[in-house]
Amino acid sequence: xxxxxxxxxxxxxxxxxxxxxxxxxxxxxxxxxxxxxxxxxxxxxxxxxxxxxxxxxxxxxxxxxxxxxxxxxxxxxxxxxxxxxxxxxxxxxxxxxxxxxxxxxxxxxxxxxxxxxxxxxxxxxxxxxxxxxxxxxxxxxxxxxxxxxxxxxxxxxxxxxxxxxxxxxxxxxxxxxxxxxxxxxxxxxxxxxxxxxxxxxxxxxxxxxxxxxxxxxxxxxxxxxxxxxxxxxxxxxxxxxxxxxxxxxxxxxxxxxxxxxxxxxxxxxxxxxxxxxxxxxxxxxxxxxxxxxxxxxxxxxxxxxxxxxxxxxxxxxxxxxxxxxxxxxxxxxxxxxxxxxxxxxxxxxxxxxxxxxxxxxxxxxxxxxxxxxxxxxxxxxxxxxxxxxxxxxxxxxxxxxxxxxxxxxxxxxxxxxxxxxxxxxxxxxxxxxxxxxxxxxxxxxxxxxxxxxxxxxxxxxxxxxxxxxxxxxxxxxxxxxxxxxxxxxxxxxxxxxxxxxxxxxxxxxxxxxxxxxxxxxxxxxxxxxxxxxxxxxxxxxxxxxxxxxxxxxxxxxxxxxxxxxxxxxxxxxxxxxxxxxxxxxxxxxxxxxxxxxxxxxxxxxxxxxxxxxxxxxxxxxxxxxxxxxxxxxxxxxxxxxxxxxxxxxxxxxxxxxxxxxxx
Amino acid sequence: xxxxxxxxxxxxxxxxxxxxxxxxxxxxxxxxxxxxxxxxxxxxxxxxxxxxxxxxxxxxxxxxxxxxxxxxxxxxxx
Numbered sequence: 001x002x003x004x005x006x007x008x009x010x011x012x013x014x015x016x017x018x019x020x021x022x023x024x025x026x027x028x029x030x031x032x033x034x035x036x037x038x039x040x041x042x043x044x045x046x047x048x049x050x051x052x053x054x055x056x057x058x059x060x061x062x063x064x065x066x067x068x069x070x071x072x073x074x075x076x077x078x079x080x081x082x083x084x085x086x087x088x089x090x091x092x093x094x095x096x097x098x099x100x101x102x103x104x105x106x107x108x109x110x111x112x113x114x115x116x117x118x119x120x121x122x123x124x125x126x127x128x129x130x131x132x133x134x135x136x137x138x139x140x141x142x143x144x145x146x147x148x149x150x151x152x153x154x155x156x157x158x159x160x161x162x163x164x165x166x167x168x169x170x171x172x173x174x175x176x177x178x179x180x181x182x183x184x185x186x187x188x189x190x191x192x193x194x195x196x197x198x199x200x201x202x203x204x205x206x207x208x209x210x211x212x213x214x215x216x217x218x219x220x221x222x223x224x225x226x227x228x229x230x231x232x233x234x235x236x237x238x239x240x241x242x243x244x245x246x247x248x249x250x251x252x253x254x255x256x257x258x259x260x261x262x263x264x265x266x267x268x269x270x271x272x273x274x275x276x277x278x279x280x281x282x283x284x285x286x287x288x289x290x291x292x293x294x295x296x297x298x299x300x301x302x303x304x305x306x307x308x309x310x311x312x313x314x315x316x317x318x319x320x321x322x323x324x325x326x327x328x329x330x331x332x333x334x335x336x337x338x339x340x341x342x343x344x345x346x347x348x349x350x351x352x353x354x355x356x357x358x359x360x361x362x363x364x365x366x367x368x369x370x371x372x373x374x375x376x377x378x379x380x381x382x383x384x385x386x387x388x389x390x391x392x393x394x395x396x397x398x399x400x401x402x403x404x405x406x407x408x409x410x411x412x413x414x415x416x417x418x419x420x421x422x423x424x425x426x427x428x429x430x431x432x433x434x435x436x437x438x439x440x441x442x443x444x445x446x447x448x449x450x451x452x453x454x455x456x457x458x459x460x461x462x463x464x465x466x467x468x469x470x471x472x473x474x475x476x477x478x479x480x481x482x483x484x485x486x487x488x489x490x491x492x493x494x495x496x497x498x499x500x501x502x503x504x505x506x507x508x509x510x511x512x513x514x515x516x517x518x519x520x521x522x523x524x525x526x527x528x529x530x531x532x533x534x535x536x537x538x539x540x541x542x543x544x545x546x547x548x549x550x551x552x553x554x555x556x557x558x559x560x561x562x563x564x565x566x567x568x569x570x571x572x573x574x575x576x577x578x579x580x581x582x583x584x585x586x587x588x589x590x591x592x593x594x595x596x597x598x599x600x601x602x603x604x605x606x607x608x609x610x611x612x613x614x615x616x617x618x619x620x621x622x623x624x625x626x627x628x629x630x631x632x633x634x635x636x637x638x639x640x641x642x643x644x645x646x647x648x649x650x651x652x653x654x655x656x657x658x659x660x661x662x663x
Numbered sequence: 664x665x666x667x668x669x670x671x672x673x674x675x676x677x678x679x680x681x682x683x684x685x686x687x688x689x690x691x692x693x694x695x696x697x698x699x700x701x702x703x704x705x706x707x708x709x710x711x712x713x714x715x716x717x718x719x720x721x722x723x724x725x726x727x728x729x730x731x732x733x734x735x736x737x738x739x740x741x
């Protein structure tokens with residue numbers, strides 16, 4: 001069995017990730033959102049006795065060092081030297097895609113072109129002559145349709161064949177006499193740096209230097225060629241050179257195109273017409289709001305019967321375990337602790353999966369890119385980029401995938417800001433707390449109370465964004481550039497996969513962190529040995545008493561303090577913990593809470609506000625750390641959340657106390 | 664050059680060809696890669712909001728007006 005390594009490259013939005021999934025069968029995030037592939041992803045496939053490793057590189061428009069994505073992509077090709085680079089090309093958009101081809105070809109690596117979305121080009125009435133295109137470029141071209149898995153075998157065979165063919169000539173563009181002379185001079189100067197010359201193609205280095213590539217200049221610094229290179233570069237106008245070279249690349253492309261493609265003349269595509277409507281000055285926002293309202297409506301109505309079923313199953317299982325296992329402490333541990341605790345989380349699976357499925361459908365269809373465009377101006381006024389809107393929306397489901405979804409935001413400050421305000425979007429884990437407390441203390445106005453909490457969360461997110469912009473993250477929102485992909489009808493399989501990749505993060509959380517959380521709660525409430533479960537003498541009780549003075553101004557007693565500590569693990573645990581501490585099941589918790597003179601209606605309201613705003617859960621903190629790369633911001637997020645929660649809970653609790661007869 | 668105008672100032676439905684990019688190094692390269700090269704045909708699809716939607720060849724982007732100001736266009740040839 002021989003091994004080869006293939007790297008997939010291409011512009012954003014050409015179906016590269018879809019093709020990667022089709023090739024390797026791995027479960028990945030497939031998006032219609034520009035720049036979705038931020039990390040290096042690998043997969044494996046066997047074909048004709050070859051074991052092939054496929055690496056999915058970030059989508060880029062070019063191979064300069066403009067963005068981190070581009071540097072990642074080109075460093076991989078130059079330094080890891082894959083056996084073949086497969087460029088995925090959008091057949092409906094040849095000019096721009098071939099621009100990248102000219103740049104990849106200059107790297108002098110074996111290359112194959114996957115002419116993807118060929119079906120869409122054909123549907124538009126374009127015909128592309130693959131054989132001639134391949135002949136002009138001197139690169140094998142294979143027709144693929146990633147969404148239907150067409151052309152995969154041919155692509156793999158072409159890649160295997162190309163990997164075995166050596167040596168390789170560099171496919172290069174002629175830049176015209178002036179530029180070529182300078183390139184030759186630079187290449188000659190660079191050849192004195194033997195170490196550099198061994199690692200990189202000289203011509204490529206020269207071309208990049210002429211384009212003013214700082215990253216390449218850094219490679220030359222410290223080497224023997226620097227002085228000569230600098231003197232050559234100072235003698236030319238690099239801005240002018242760069243424009244001239246880009247011209248030549250496009251010139252080469254436009255010389256080829258008419259000979260290989262018969263483009264159908266189209267005046268107004270269905271995409272154009274749809275865009276007219278959904279981005280209309282007057283209709284755009286109402287259509288957007290209607291779709292969002294429909295999304296949430298559908299999420300809750302479709303999920304309701306599933307939730308009832310899961311609730312019943314969990315309840316039955318917990319009872320069965322409690323009744324049939326000896327000794328009693330083990331039964332309580334398994335039934336109340338593990339099944340009850342994890343069950344409380346699993347109940348939200350239908351909600352989360354349906355929300356994510358609808359979002360995946362909207363994203364894959366191309367609509368979400370338009371929605372981000374529509375929301376750009378209102379969000380811009382708040383100091384957030386238009387692209388922040390999707391993470392905010394996902395945050396209503398779960399903040400963990402939401403914070404990961406911020407990766408498509410380019411500006412570092414913009415992204416950090418979006419991450420920091422995301423935890424204030426009320427995720428579905430907070431809903432059971434509202435349902436319990438609002439249902440118990442405000443049975444007549446429960447719906448309005450819950451609505452108020454969601455709005456409060458959004459308001460705090462907006463106010464915080466404003467605050468951070470003017471203090472810790474000053475600056476302008478970076479200019480908005482986003483590709484508007486053509487509308488597509490999403491296939492069920494891609495949307496389901498997309499849903500799964502986000503939803504499975506939630507399941508993993510339920511399976512790991514929350515399970516651990518439940519164990520900790522149970523242990524703290526059961527020890528030291530011999531105390532009554534969850535009583536004031538248990539460890540949990542002691543901690544609660546210690547913290548009571550801190551939360552007393554909000555009208556909370558030690559039991560609430562304990563529940564809030566446990567809620568740090570996952571906010572839905574607050575409900576289960578209260579159940580444990582009041583010594584009732586969740587079914588009778590309502591009456592127990594009402595009967596407690598230590599918890600007033602105003603304090604219950606304050607508690608809901610507190611749960612909405614205080615510290616992100618452990619899983620969210622972990623992902624903030626991962627995405628910002630520092631504990632500093634994760635710690636900041638916790639501290640800021642606690643302060644804001646305390647202040648607002650105090651204000652809301654005491655204001656409500658005026659009407660409800662004291663906190 | 665006679666008759667050039669920033670892309671941001673074109674009316675929706677009109678277009679032309681790119682004459683010049685007045686952007687910094689990195690941004691210019693990025694715009695090249697996206698298809699905004701000299702002589703590329705551009706058309707403003709929608710200009711109702713803070714950003715405009717522009718088509719270049721078969722691709723379509725939302726661009727902030729600030730960025731669209733940096734793309735100078737020779738008007739005509741829709």
